[in-house]
Amino acid sequence: MPVSGIVLRIREVTNGPLTTTLHVEGRIISSWVSVLEDECNRLLRAPGGCIRLDLSAVIFVDDRGVLVLQCLATRGIDITNAPPLIEALLRGERAP
Numbered sequence: 001m002p003v004s005g006i007v008l009r010i011r012e013v014t015n016g017p018l019t020t021t022l023h024v025e026g027r028i029i030s031s032w033v034s035v036l037e038d039e040c041n042r043l044l045r046a047p048g049g050c051i052r053l054d055l056s057a058v059i060f061v062d063d064r065g066v067l068v069l070q071c072l073a074t075r076g077i078d079i080t081n082a083p084p085l086i087e088a089l090l091r092g093e094r095a096p
Contacts, residue, residue: 008032019050025057028065056081
């Protein structure tokens, strides 16, 4: 299925014994934010290791999604490969 038809897909990849990457695809929107948050919380409860969120296939993030991603980043989750617009939103910048 093309990414544009996906609401939210999360695929977990273990990159060695100390790093887990969650590849996130689609839209991070209010009705699905809790799914992403639950997956991250589950990994944060596991002992040790680095957690990455790969946002390279994310096409949209709403305000609630931005807040949750910012919160996850403050909890030590590494957010990688975010498209430029999403990076700007995470930095608190707004489109004119």
